Amino acid sequence: MPVDRIRWDDLPLAARDAVEQYTGPVLRTKSADAGANSGIAATVHTTAATLFVKGVPTDHPQARTQQREVTINPYLPPSCPRLLWHVQAAGWDLVGYEHLVGRHADYAPGSPDLPLVARAVVELQNTPCPDIELKRAEDRWSGYTGPAGVEQLVGDTLLHTDLAPHNMLVTDRAHLIDWAWPTRGAAWIDPAVLILRLTEAGHTPEGADAWAREQFPSWAAASHASVAAFSEANARTWDEIARNDPQDWKKRVGRLAHDWVTYWRTRAS
Known part of the structure; x- marks a missing residue:
């Protein structure tokens, strides 16, 4: 709200x-x-x-x-x-x-910000998840996938889960801000979240996938079934977001989430 x-x-x-x-x-x-x-x-x-x-x-x-x-x-x-x-x-x-003096990241294809964004996400992926009460990925997305799919999201990595460009502040490096939804879960979930935002900025699903595989070991190692389960759940999540608040950008991200699901279903595992 x-x-x-x-x-x-x-x-x-x-x-x-x-x-x-x-x-x-x-x-x-x-x-x-x-x-x-x-x-x-x-x-x-x-x-x-x-x-x-x-x-x-x-x-x-x-x-x-x-x-x-x-x-x-x-x-x-x-x-x-x-x-x-x-x-x-x-x-x-x-x-x-x-206070940081910077600007929001540019996720467009070929942007010089992309290596900085990757570095920030890798730094987070290498940060120990604290032993405190956090939302769990399997709980956050349980209403959007079946029990078998939920099990695919379990992990012990600290996740940001909202890697929109306005949550990346760029100075001489990228800084992750606005930690409204810190979550414990499988490490590849943040790259999956980032990929959707890359497609929003103009990347093809294939291009975003290839870039993420080069940058994030967790994404390169993720199982096809696990990513499929999350991708479908994430598309349903964005459907709900767009229904509840039908702003054009939310409807567009929802469509892109379904485009990604289509791509992933046909991608060789």
Whole structure:
């Protein structure tokens, strides 16, 4: 459920005061243009530092999502922005992150960002999955596949699961941001998620598949049956997303997910 975006100055005074206990006096702010999951999302400048602050009302469903981001942050790869503080005040749940000056990744064929994206995903795949409560892939997609298919998703790799280009911030390298859905599961699931976004950016299924096999050992080693089970479940997931919120881009991703299923069914195992 989207959150109505407000400016920093529209936050209750008590909430701003609580933030300034961590940051010192706020000199100026700039609201972020992108995103729909935070009520406040702003670059905040103080006398000592620049940081990124986002937050939601404590009674909004997205507050649970933000709590997942807070919980997973200490275990993320070094390229991910560090959580600096977390505070609840005046009906708001607010977090402060290390500020990165960058841009969203370009996933188009031939983009110079693609090697950086691959490096970020490989770094994540090599990061130990923490022994904390996380959603499990077999549970997340259980409603979209049969019992045999669900078993194919089991694993012990830390997954991001939403590798859209707006969740890759590029500086001199790529940084994974927006950890709303950290999940424990089979390592090849994140490459599968990324492949769909590559096709959205103009790659053919064949080209995206070949690129992923070169970049990610987990994808090269994934069984045909396992990928088939997830791909079909993911296509059903996007069908539901598009039905519930029929924006053009969501319907397009849903169609691409089915195109990928068609490709995978005919691909030699």
